Amino acid sequence: MLTLPYTHNAVAQKLNKRASITDLAKILNLSPSTISRALNGHADISEATKQRVWEVAKELNYQPNHLAAALRRGRSNMLGVIVPHINGHFFPSIMHGIETVASKAGFNVMICQSNEDVQREKNNIDALLNAQVEGILVSLARTTHDFQHFEKVRQQNIPLVFFDRMPEVSSVSGVVLDDHQGAYMAVRHLLEQGCRRIAHFAGPQHLNIYSNRHKGYLNALQAFGLPHDEQLMHFLPKLQQNAGEQAMRELLQLAEPPDAIFGSGDIPVAGALEVLHAQGIRVPQDIALAGFSNEPFTTLTTPKLTSVDQRGEQMGHSAVQLFLQMLKRSDNFAPHRVVLKPQLHIRESSMR
Amino acid sequence: MLTLPYTHNAVAQKLNKRASITDLAKILNLSPSTISRALNGHADISEATKQRVWEVAKELNYQPNHLAAALRRGRSNMLGVIVPHINGHFFPSIMHGIETVASKAGFNVMICQSNEDVQREKNNIDALLNAQVEGILVSLARTTHDFQHFEKVRQQNIPLVFFDRMPEVSSVSGVVLDDHQGAYMAVRHLLEQGCRRIAHFAGPQHLNIYSNRHKGYLNALQAFGLPHDEQLMHFLPKLQQNAGEQAMRELLQLAEPPDAIFGSGDIPVAGALEVLHAQGIRVPQDIALAGFSNEPFTTLTTPKLTSVDQRGEQMGHSAVQLFLQMLKRSDNFAPHRVVLKPQLHIRESSMR
DNA sequence: CTGAAAGCGCTAACAC
């Protein structure tokens, strides 16, 4: 237990709550401003008093009230983040990247989930604005089609940075993956392995990430002089396991079934894998597989799944850096879009 | 763009930043307190003025400054959460549960990751305390052995609730899973399937969750009158995939190999599955498998993995409820421990 | 090197 010198005890008793800067001032017979300066390591305070202040502060277990400081300074040192969800590996890794860089820059991070719901996204914006965050990083919900609610943020001159899922307009800043190239790389790889009828599990096309992957797929086919066959494209609204299973079953019904699948997500590809297993179709010999996201479970399936890594950690870093830049040159900052290069992880499911 | 009536324009110009309650007061020729009361829906304000206030507030896009309110009230409406990491499905689902209940109760949630590192855990505590959170929910880092840094929290009379990983002392509140029973259920199930040599992948035993699962395993064997064989127990410091692979290979070297594996985590079990696949050993016929956590990927492997669900969502709910109770009866609240019942999901890997 | 004073934006007695 903590024991205080007799002289401080009386004061310490009085506030069984929490020592304030004025409490320290009284005890030390100094002014609050001096205490403040000492605590913040101002240069023009004698080492001697700094020492005394530090000691008493430790003794009373002084904790600065950031709220008060924030109010006074007009800066909260808080950064708001809105993610659609935290399933899978991608968004958690982004969050990790964000936290690392943000806390290094002295920011606390407040995370909200929109649950893929515009309404909650709006609420999150309000909550973060109310909490006086100094910036907002957001990845759009699947159901977000208009961007009215972000106007508020801009009006208050609060830096707004999108990541991964962002509006297609050029007037906003953000960091995205080169989804087109990622898809292109995956499909090219399948083609190089000799596949010639490559099916595609596509995500909801109003999200640019998925439409870009779709385009990457098409362009790779085109580069190899192959036609694109509508029958081979399945648009899955949610990229879930059972959707992948269903699509796979339908593809197997075709007169000319595919010899490879490229999925815009790993999960439906795993679903497909299961159907193939059940039907005794060999992967990759009969049908090769490649997914997107590089989820950890891709190394847990048999065979291991080839997949495109989305650079989550890096994306988090870049997003915060973009925010910090905007904070500096608040007004004259032209919207800027950072594009990260994807990484193809080739595994057993596509090597033949 | 927003257009303001001429009269308000001057004022609106002046503050190109952000309207405050006093700005509204000036415009409406009312006192700040009236504005405050109107905005907060106090009963003793005439409907007429409430209307007028609301209108102008909307016009100026007024956003209340929660920091100021928090400072004045002495309540921040913020809840701090510390998790070891957000990999896998378990912690994200807890966080989701926390957010749901917390935001319903009017709290914003601030999430920190300790990265399984005591030092970061300490920093997180400080950060949250500085941010004036009204309570802290924490799940211990793997490397946390002493609990000094939580003293600060108690000293400031801030409700502290542990979840999942908590100290073994009776003086703290928290919500945990009945890990013992979860393990017991899984092993009993394997026994009922006819397995008689059941191996165990155990986690780090200084974390009670893992030692409890270990005990559950032992007790189930005992209940069936079976001896426990040291050779069948593998203690994996990290419950990772390659650790599971390695352990599985060693088990297969035994003169009398196991006919089932019960793992304290799903990932090393998936690792084992892969080794079995590679060696052509049939699951579940030759060796049955059961894991712990009910990770989503358990339905993506072939065969699907039996696993114990940890009730993450529910755990989040309960943790916040516990916090809310402590907040109410701040002093006289006896430490309370909520124990959730696990749920066994039986899948192909153990059905024979 | 230190102090006095003002104020960030809001709320809560206490008046009337």
Next chain:
DNA sequence: GTGTTAGCGCTTTCAG
């Protein structure tokens, strides 16, 4: 119903 006043805890001119 509404206004007056004071102050939450901190920082920051401006004076010495």
